[in-house]
Amino acid sequence: MQLTTETNIPVYTLKESSYNGAEHFEIVKGEALTTHQKELFFVPHRNNFYKFVFVKSGQSKHWIDMVPYVVKPNAFYFSSPQQIMLKEESTCSRVIGICFTDEFLNIEDNRVLRQLPIIQNPNYGHELLLSEADVAFIDDISEKILEEYNRGDNWRNSMLTAYMQVLLIYMSRLYTAQVLPDNATTDRELFKKFSQLIEENIVRVHDVAGYAAMVNLSAGHFSELIKEQSGKTAMQHIHDRLLLEAKRLLFHTDTSVKEIAYQLGFEDASYFNRFFKRLTESTPAAYRTAVREMYH
Structure with a gap:
């Protein structure tokens, strides 16, 4: 590869x-x-x-x-x-x-x-x-x-x-x-809008309240509706999208972990490292090494 x-x-x-x-x-x-x-x-x-x-x-x-x-x-x-x-x-x-x-x-x-x-x-x-x-x-x-x-x-x-x-x-x-999960409802209009907003704003908006405000809903009600329509909370979707983009850059580029953290809107590399490890039980650097060894 x-x-x-x-x-x-x-x-x-x-x-x-x-x-x-x-x-x-x-x-x-x-x-x-x-x-x-x-x-x-x-x-x-x-x-x-x-x-x-x-x-x-x-x-x-x-x-x-x-x-x-x-x-x-x-x-x-x-x-x-x-x-x-x-x-x-x-x-x-x-x-x-x-x-x-x-x-x-x-x-x-x-x-x-x-x-x-x-x-x-x-x-x-x-x-x-x-x-x-x-x-x-x-x-x-x-x-x-x-x-x-x-x-x-x-x-x-x-x-x-x-x-x-x-x-x-x-x-x-x-x-x-x-492709869609079995627990997703057929009424997914808000989730469709949320998905679009995540794609447009993920590097600068990492909190549920920010997305809820974009559609004039309270953070709590917004997250409940997103879970009903998708099977996951709004915060899980935000974290999943950040993690996906991080994995993409770690896998496909040699960009430094510090620079990836900056590109994704994290305050500093140490916070990004903690975020990544909490979701994957691996540091970004260790993930990069492991996946390249596995798939190269």
Whole structure:
């Protein structure tokens, strides 16, 4: 596995990694990564866009955050902008890949898509296993999206929006069944908002009261509602998000523990060390050594 020595994880735009120079939406059918932008993918990186890949055949290996995946045929893979990716190896695969940015989701007709579980991705999932019926449905709708994408008439964007809604709603059903915890309720609107607020504010807001104030609720009532909707307290979600980002940086970079503490908004490295050890029973430095020895 190749580990970057850069202080910061590079973030690639859709235009940088696009096959066709697309800025906000692209769908591509064909062979998976071979030589296209190879230098971008074989180092730890984030994308500033959402990436969905329907794999029909072939095999490859990559990492999402600290989890290795061996790509399977007839499976669906997805990633969100905050996740760290690293490609290890790739053989020729038949895939359909769909990428789109926040700007695409902000188009008026697409805003409903932002609330779907697979877009929110509160559990940082990446892989969905497909039945024969799922494969047939996704293959069909993906081909329709591809056909519409390659058209040039005035109705193209409206048709793309309609097909994308169908695909993402279908995938959100699978996400809910395979990724969300069993004790989560179906009413998760506040939790969806909380998840978005955490992504936007985690390095500067570490307390429940700060997030509760953003939605005009008391800290106690806010935490109760979050637990009802997700199975965990608001503070657990805040700590889990801080811990995840810390592990990402410890695993994928050589950034010092002190600098990671600073990047994540901790007052000092000693406080960060105590926080990390309380949640993992390991210091940040010991965790970095252990996971690199295990997975290198």
